Amino acid sequence: xxxxxxxxxxxxxxxxxxxxxxxNIANMRxxxxxxxxxxxxxxxxxxxxxxxxxxxDQGTILPVGVDIGGGVKTVGTPRLMTQGxxxxxxxxxxxxxxxxxxxxxxxxxxxxxYTRDGSFTTDNTGRIVTAxxxxxQPTITIPNGATSITVATNGQVSVTVSGATAPTVLGQIGLxxxxxxxxxxxQGDNLFIETQASGPPQDGIATxxxxxxxxxxxxxxxxxxxxxxxxxxxxxxxxxxxNAKVVSAADQMLQSTSNMYR
Numbered sequence: 491x492x493x494x495x496x497x498x499x500x501x502x503x504x505x506x507x508x509x510x511x512x513x514n515i516a517n518m519r520x521x522x523x524x525x526x527x528x529x530x531x532x533x534x535x536x537x538x539x540x541x542x543x544x545x546x547d548q549g550t551i552l553p554v555g556v557d558i559g560g561g562v563k564t565v566g567t568p569r570l571m572t573q574g575x576x577x578x579x580x581x582x583x584x585x586x587x588x589x590x591x592x593x594x595x596x597x598x599x600x601x602x603x604y605t606r607d608g609s610f611t612t613d614n615t616g617r618i619v620t621a622x623x624x625x626x627q628p629t630i631t632i633p634n635g636a637t638s639i640t641v642a643t644n645g646q647v648s649v650t651v652s653g654a655t656a657p658t659v660l661g662q663i664g665l666x667x668x669x670x671x672x673x674x675x676x677q678g679d680n681l682f683i684e685t686q687a688s689g690p691p692q693d694g695i696a697t698x699x700x701x702x703x704x705x706x707x708x709x710x711x712x713x714x715x716x717x718x719x720x721x722x723x724x725x726x727x728x729x730x731x732x733n734a735k736v737v738s739a740a741d742q743m744l745q746s747t748s749n750m751y752r
Contacts, residue, residue, distance in 0.1 A: 492558065493740040499561030500733035503530055506564050507726040514714050515723075522606030522680055523712035524569040525719075533560035571671045574606075574713040576705060582639040583610040583618060586710040589702010591665030594627040594693065595620055595681065602627065604666055604691070606710055607680035618647075618663075622679055630661045643703040645696040665701040666691045 507528040517523040541555030576586050585608035587593070592604035605620070613619045616631040632639060636649040638657075645663035650656075668674060673687030684691055697703045 491740045491744055492560075493736055496559065496561040497733045497736035497740065499533065499563065501730055501737070503528075503562045503564055504726045504730040504733065508723065508730070510567055511719055511723050511726060515716070515719050518712050518714040518716060518719075520680065520712050521609050522574065522710045523714065524571050524574075524606070525712070525714045526567045526569050528564060529566040529568065530562050531565045533563055535559050568672045569674075569676075570713060572713050574710040576708050577711055578708050580707050581609075582641075582707065583612070584608060584707055584709050585610065585641060585663070586705045586708040587665065587696075587702050588705060589665075589696075589700065590667045590671070591694075591696065591701035592667070592682070594664060594666045594691070595624050596627050596629075597624055601683070602691070603677060603681040603683050604668075604674065605680050605682065608704075609709055620679075626663060628661060628664060630663065632660070633658075641704060641706040643697055643705070645704050662695065663704065664693055665696050665704075666693050667699075667701055668692065 510526050510528045514525045517525075535557040536559075537555060537557050539552065539556035541552055541557075543552050543555070544550070545552045573588065576588070585593075587606060587608065592606060593608060595603045595605055597603055603624075607620070609621060610618050610626060611621065612632050613623055613625075616633060618626045618630050618632065620626070630647050632649060633651060635652045637652055638650045640648050640650075640657065641663065642648075645665065646659060647661055647663060648657040648659045651658065668684065668691060669689035670687055673685050673689065674682035675685050675688075676682055692699075694701050
């Protein structure tokens with residue numbers, strides 16, 4: 491019976507939907523995390539009686555047809571790249587972006603990844619790095635003996651060293667943007683890489699060209715709203731239950747048909 495397979499596609503789609511929602515909830519405390527949503531499309535139709543076909547020799551046209559759908563399929567799990575809420579941490583190297591930009595990170599193999607996670611620290615040489623030790627680009631090294639670190643809204647980094655009265659400018663943290671942010675491919679560890687869908691990276695300076703600005707001693711939280719996720723979870727659960735009932739009903743109909751031949 492066709493309904494069995496149609497309902498099965500609905501159960502599979504809602505199972506994936508719950509998986510996406512669970513990942514959102516699991517990352518609700520992940521710095522700079524961007525939530526995903528599941529998008530669906532109906533499957534191809536079986537046109538039993540095609541609308542608009544000629545119905546008689548006199549040329550009458552069928553005003554409606556008989557189209558039997560085959561179910562549903564998942565076509566995407568795009569990320570919602572909206573701004574997350576900002577929280578003050580007090581750490582000099584915690585940076586949040588207010589705008590479109592991403593931090594540029596150099597990976598061990600020489601390639602670049604991009605992130606909204608601004609929870610930086612320094613390594614054993616003084617370079618500003620991610621929690622995994624990958625350097626922020628362009629590379630900025632905090633000198634030994636620095637008593638204070640200041641990051642301006644445009645990314646300019648300056649430090650005050652012991653015995654000096656004026657701060658020393660070390661460099662400027664750049665930002666990168668993409669024409670299609672949702673086309674970035676997630677890599678885990680709060681990192682994304684460019685794809686053909688995202689377009690090439692466009693490096694620039696914060697506060698210019700719509701890249702946004704930076705806030706020191708602040709981190710961007712995940713853009714996950716718990717109430718919305720729970721509501722979506724309940725809706726997905728109900729949809730799954732409805733599809734399961736369709737499977738049960740179709741099975742009972744098959745059983746009734748089978749009993750007719752006994």
